[in-house]
Amino acid sequence: MEYNQQLKNVLSEILNIDTSNFMHSTKLLGELSELDSMSIVLLLIEIEKRFSLEIDIADLEAKHFETFGNLASFIKNPLTV
Amino acid sequence: MKGLTLSQRVAAKTILVIIFLFKLRNRATRKKIAFGIARIIFALSPKTRKRSINNLRIAMPDQKSDDRIRYLAVTAYQYIVFGVLENFWFEDIEYTFEMDAATKALITSGGPLSIATMHLSCYEAVPFALQKLTGRVTTLSRVPKFAAGLHSVYAKNGVCCVDKSQAGAFLALAGKMGSNGVVCLHSDHFGSDTELDFFQLQTGAPAGPAMLSAYAKTPLLIAYAVLQKDNTYIIHIETVSEFPIGQSPKAFQFAMQAIYRQFESIILQYPEQWCWFYKRWR
Numbered sequence: 001m002e003y004n005q006q007l008k009n010v011l012s013e014i015l016n017i018d019t020s021n022f023m024h025s026t027k028l029l030g031e032l033s034e035l036d037s038m039s040i041v042l043l044l045i046e047i048e049k050r051f052s053l054e055i056d057i058a059d060l061e062a063k064h065f066e067t068f069g070n071l072a073s074f075i076k077n078p079l080t081v
Numbered sequence: 082m083k084g085l086t087l088s089q090r091v092a093a094k095t096i097l098v099i100i101f102l103f104k105l106r107n108r109a110t111r112k113k114i115a116f117g118i119a120r121i122i123f124a125l126s127p128k129t130r131k132r133s134i135n136n137l138r139i140a141m142p143d144q145k146s147d148d149r150i151r152y153l154a155v156t157a158y159q160y161i162v163f164g165v166l167e168n169f170w171f172e173d174i175e176y177t178f179e180m181d182a183a184t185k186a187l188i189t190s191g192g193p194l195s196i197a198t199m200h201l202s203c204y205e206a207v208p209f210a211l212q213k214l215t216g217r218v219t220t221l222s223r224v225p226k227f228a229a230g231l232h233s234v235y236a237k238n239g240v241c242c243v244d245k246s247q248a249g250a251f252l253a254l255a256g257k258m259g260s261n262g263v264v265c266l267h268s269d270h271f272g273s274d275t276e277l278d279f280f281q282l283q284t285g286a287p288a289g290p291a292m293l294s295a296y297a298k299t300p301l302l303i304a305y306a307v308l309q310k311d312n313t314y315i316i317h318i319e320t321v322s323e324f325p326i327g328q329s330p331k332a333f334q335f336a337m338q339a340i341y342r343q344f345e346s347i348i349l350q351y352p353e354q355w356c357w358f359y360k361r362w363r
Contacts, residue, residue: 030248037251038274038330041292044255045328057297058259062249 003051004072010050011068014043024069029062040065051075100169108173108312112163119162123155130154133357140280140348156353160308164203164354168234171209176306176314178214184302184320188214193258193299197268197290197321197340199347200356203314206306208265209238210316219257220265221245221289251289258297265304266290268337269344269356271363275330277338280345284362291326291336298325303340307351319343 008019015034028035035043048055053075064074085093103111123130133154137144144150167174180188187194188211198207205220212218216239223245235242241262243253254264272287279286294301301321306314321343326336348355 036273037289037292038333040251041296042330044296056259057255060252060256060259062247062252065249065252 003076006050007047007068007072007075010043010046014046015039019068022068024067024072026068028067028071029065035065047075100166103166104170108170111166111170112312115163115166116159119159120155122162123158129158129358132360133158136357136359136361137352139282139362140345141352153352154357157355157357160202160354161200161356161358164201164206164308167203168205168209171206171234171238174203174206174314175312176206176210176316178210178316178318180318181320183323184318187300187302187320187323188318191261193261193297194263195258195290195294195297195299195301196263196265196318197301197303198265199269199303199305199344200267200359201305201347201351202308202354203306204267205234206314207304207316208235208240210306210314211263211265211304212239215263217261218263218265219243219254221250221254221267251292254289254293255296258293258299264290264293266293268340269361270359271361275334275337277334277341279341279361282362286337286341288333288337290340291333294322294336295326295328295332300324301326301336301340303343305347308354317347 008022011017011022012019015032017032017034044055044060047053064070103114106114134150137150137153141150196207196211198204208218208220218239219241220235221243222235224242241257243250243257247253254266257264266287266289268287268290270287271285273285274288274292275286276283277286278284290301293299300323302318303321304316304318306316308314321336321340326332
């Protein structure tokens with residue numbers, strides 16, 4: 001399945017929201033009330049499982065969650081151990 | 082003081098003047114003055130008094146003496162007010178650590194740690210003292226603009242303070258863990274991360290320490306400061322789990338409930354030093 005669609009599925013499942021209209025510019029952090037600290041942790045855990053990643057948390061920044069596009073790039077790019 | 086309104090600037094300057102005046106005295110005198118001022122404020126604050134007394138009755142249903150309840154309510158307020166002021170002269174404070182050998186090994190290992198703290202006496206003594214021990218402490222705080230001096234207190238003591246109100250604050254804390262940071266989070270206040278029992282009442286609680294332990298795969302500890310009769314502090318540090326917490330909401334809840342059971346025990350041991358006047362049960 002395509003990366004972006006997979007990511008939309010993860011976001012939809014964890015946050016319990018409709019992500020079908022999400023675009024690269026869709027704002028996440030600070031805009032979605034569902035995106036609190038608990039859901040961020042659960043998202044990161046699920047992202048690691050679904051995309052077979054191990055994220056280097058020293059590189060984690062708020063900007064990675066600012067928009068859907070940023071998050072998608074974060075997963076695709078080698079910010080991994 | 083850029084970006085502050087006039088009243089915020091006045092409040093900020095007033096705080097600095099008050100701290101300056103306090104620092105002209107020795108610590109024992111500062112404590113007497115702070116306790117005196119706190120008693121007056123408490124006497125003039127019926128809502129605070131009522132909340133303190135109600136909270137004490139929740140935690141001590143078997144305590145029949147109204148005098149004892151009232152004594153604890155006002156004394157705890159005094160300890161907390163003095164404790165907040167002590168942040169401004171932490172360099173004058175004497176303290177020792179108390180922890181078992183296994184906990185000491187974790188603290189001195191150099192690895193990342195997630196630590197749950199509580200509002201007991203000078204509650205920022207924990208991150209400040211741990212910073213001196215480890216050199217890599219981060220905490221979380223929502224400092225009002227008029228109390229901008231408080232932020233500089235964290236910086237003065239070498240502690241990185243993440244602004245609680247910023248979007249992505251949790252990510253900033255996780256990032257610090259990734260750099261072998263020691264993250265201290267106050268955890269005895271109301272929160273919406275998880276539900277648990279606290280003195281036999283269901284209530285919401287934060288789960289930051291458990292979530293950080295789970296995601297960053299670090300041990301989980303608790304730490305608290307107790308003011309002694311000789312005005313020194315003992316910083317108690319205890320291991321909740323030397324292994325990371327499981328990665329699920331259920332595991333977070335289980336860990337936080339274990340922490341809260343320990344909080345109950347500590348609060349009942351030092352009831353005159355805990356923050357009873359906070360709106361804890363909602």
